[in-house]
Amino acid sequence: MRTEPVVQVQALVKRYGDxxxxxxxxxxxxxxxxxxxxxxGAGKTTTVETxxxxxxxxSGTVRVLGLDPVRQSGELRPRVGVMLQSGGVYSGxxxxxxxxxxxxxxxxxxxxxxxxxxxxxxxxxxxxYRRLSGGQQQRLALAMAVVGRPELVFLDEPTAGLDPQARxxxxxxxxxxxxxxxxxxxxxxxxxxxxxxxxxxxIIDAGRVIAQGSPEELCRGGAENTLRFTGRPGLDVGSxxxxxPADCTAAELTPGSYRVVGKVDPQLLATVTSWCAQHGVMxxxxxxxxxxxxxxxxxxxxxxxxx
Amino acid sequence: xxxxxTYTPKPGAAPLPRMIAAQAALETKMxxxxxxxxxxTVVIPTLLLVLFSSVDIVDTGVGKAVDFLAPxxxxxxxxxxxxxxxxxxxxxxxxxxxxxxxxSSPLPRWALMTAKTASVLVTEVLQIALLTVIAFALxxxxxxxxxxxxxxxxLGTAAFSGLGLLMAGTLRAxxxxxxxxxxxxxxxxxGGVIVPLxxxxxxxxxxxxxxxxxxxxxxxxxxxxxxxxxxxGDLGILAVWAVVGxxxxxxxxxxx
Numbered sequence: 001m002r003t004e005p006v007v008q009v010q011a012l013v014k015r016y017g018d019x020x021x022x023x024x025x026x027x028x029x030x031x032x033x034x035x036x037x038x039x040x041g042a043g044k045t046t047t048v049e050t051x052x053x054x055x056x057x058x059s060g061t062v063r064v065l066g067l068d069p070v071r072q073s074g075e076l077r078p079r080v081g082v083m084l085q086s087g088g089v090y091s092g093x094x095x096x097x098x099x100x101x102x103x104x105x106x107x108x109x110x111x112x113x114x115x116x117x118x119x120x121x122x123x124x125x126x127x128x129y130r131r132l133s134g135g136q137q138q139r140l141a142l143a144m145a146v147v148g149r150p151e152l153v154f155l156d157e158p159t160a161g162l163d164p165q166a167r168x169x170x171x172x173x174x175x176x177x178x179x180x181x182x183x184x185x186x187x188x189x190x191x192x193x194x195x196x197x198x199x200x201x202x203i204i205d206a207g208r209v210i211a212q213g214s215p216e217e218l219c220r221g222g223a224e225n226t227l228r229f230t231g232r233p234g235l236d237v238g239s240x241x242x243x244x245p246a247d248c249t250a251a252e253l254t255p256g257s258y259r260v261v262g263k264v265d266p267q268l269l270a271t272v273t274s275w276c277a278q279h280g281v282m283x284x285x286x287x288x289x290x291x292x293x294x295x296x297x298x299x300x301x302x303x304x305x306x307x
Numbered sequence: 308x309x310x311x312x313t314y315t316p317k318p319g320a321a322p323l324p325r326m327i328a329a330q331a332a333l334e335t336k337m338x339x340x341x342x343x344x345x346x347x348t349v350v351i352p353t354l355l356l357v358l359f360s361s362v363d364i365v366d367t368g369v370g371k372a373v374d375f376l377a378p379x380x381x382x383x384x385x386x387x388x389x390x391x392x393x394x395x396x397x398x399x400x401x402x403x404x405x406x407x408x409x410x411s412s413p414l415p416r417w418a419l420m421t422a423k424t425a426s427v428l429v430t431e432v433l434q435i436a437l438l439t440v441i442a443f444a445l446x447x448x449x450x451x452x453x454x455x456x457x458x459x460x461x462l463g464t465a466a467f468s469g470l471g472l473l474m475a476g477t478l479r480a481x482x483x484x485x486x487x488x489x490x491x492x493x494x495x496x497x498g499g500v501i502v503p504l505x506x507x508x509x510x511x512x513x514x515x516x517x518x519x520x521x522x523x524x525x526x527x528x529x530x531x532x533x534x535x536x537x538x539x540g541d542l543g544i545l546a547v548w549a550v551v552g553x554x555x556x557x558x559x560x561x562x563x
Binding site: 052053054074077078079080082084086087088089090091092093097101102104106107108110114144146148149150151176177179180181182 | 311312313314315316317318319320321322325326329330333336337340341399400403404405407408410411412413414415563
């Protein structure tokens with residue numbers, strides 16, 4: 001897989017009047033699936049729309065596939081697929097008609113009938129866009145983003161408001177795109193979506209990226225994991241601490257109830273259990289508490305993600 | 308990647324002529340499918356032509372009524388498509404993000420505008436064919452140089468397109484809908500389409516004669532009814548409107 005960035009945003013600033021939507025944002029996205037995660041109003045859409053060439057940065061630089069999305073738009077547009085948050089289709093057009101039209105604008109489009117089948121758009125029949133359900137409109141927008149066989153796809157809140165079944169269909173398509181070498185940048189305020197799909201997650205709040213990494217890295221990094229076990233009271237915590245890596249802490253919280261905080265991985269778990277074995281301790285109720293992206297977000301910003 | 312999957316990237320823009328043809332075909336289809344648009348572009352001009360040619364409501368001067376009315380109704384047909392229809396359709400395309408979505412497709416903006424113009428021209432050809440057949444059935448006997456007629460129609464289309472796109476690209480879609488219909492009605496009455504301009508007070512006449520619809524209907528009438536040569540004055544008025552309208556539209560048009 002290529003390692004050069006597909007998207008490179010440096011010190012991006014974008015204001016609307018006296019409101020600063022994006023405030024010195026840095027983002028590097030590589031091949032694969034990158035989720036831009038944040039609450040409503042964090043600057044996700046503004047960032048993505050700047051990458052799509054819709055908005056001119058007030059300052060900072062944006063490169064997509066190595067190109068300037070505004071100045072080199074003609075070269076970039078055929079290589080990129082765009083799914084807007086809403087709309088984008090003639091209100092009097094049928095789903096298949098619009099999809100076939102977008103296909104005609106590309107040199108080597110996907111098989112439209114297969115794509116219609118895949119996304120369950122066949123049931124739309126002769127219904128015009130304005131009378132399609134919200135889920136059908138979303139899936140049509142998704143189909144329009146991929147039909148031109150782009151290298152990179154931008155999906156702005158692709159599953160917002162979808163029922164669970166349609167949501168899974170969208171996730172499956174994103175996984176297939178990734179497997180076939182299409183890079184995907186998606187914005188979402190669903191933590192599970194980012195965890196399920198993304199190789200890399202950028203958490204945005206108040207117009208800045210406040211953390212970035214794989215879901216695993218973020219869950220370890222932003223907040224350390226916790227390992228708990230119970231044993232007989234008064235164990236030698238100092239000796240346990242010596243056996244653990246340097247950045248771990250260990251404590252007896254209440255008599256017989258122990259907590260280890262640190263980078264909890266299989267090695268650490270083995271270290272704790274073998275220490276217990278050496279000391280003839282049976283660790284009852286041993287548990288590892290993994291932090292979710294939602295916890296990470298809460299800790300970083302003090303805000304709920306789904307605001 | 309060893310084997311190519313279904314979605315393996317293979318990007319590329321289609322050849323420009325193919326994109327423009329596809330876009331023009333879709334826009335025309337959308338227009339012909341829209342009932343309100345057909346009312347404006349086909350039903351109203353046809354009714355006006357038939358009604359006022361066969362019933363003596365307005366004094367159209369010497370000669371057959373249809374010889375006065377047919378050029379006016381042709382001018383109205385051009386206005387209904389290039390101005391009113393295009394303004395309303397484009398206003399709602401802007402409102403519903405169609406223009407925004409197309410802006411990120413391989414279709415360049417100028418090619419989109421070319422396709423829109425082609426769609427307007429195709430619609431006008433259909434309108435003119437229909438209205439001409441009806442006018443002949445009503446006993447129309449046109450004169451003059453077809454090239455002068457063509458020149459007037461093309462410049463009229465350019466003038467009305469500029470004004471229509473200016474409106475669609477600057478006002479809200481609902482405001483465009485209301486204003487475009489109101490302007491259509493006002494220009495229908497005050498632009499020499501069915502009511503001769505000399506029925507208005509002389510001060511008003513001078514102002515009304517400068518309207519694009521008056522220039523187009525007057526120019527078409529000079530040629531088709533009176534067999535005049537090239538009506539340079541009317542062409543000049545249309546050219547000024549075209550330059551002003553298209554320049555302003557190019558400058559102030561907002562795509563979202």
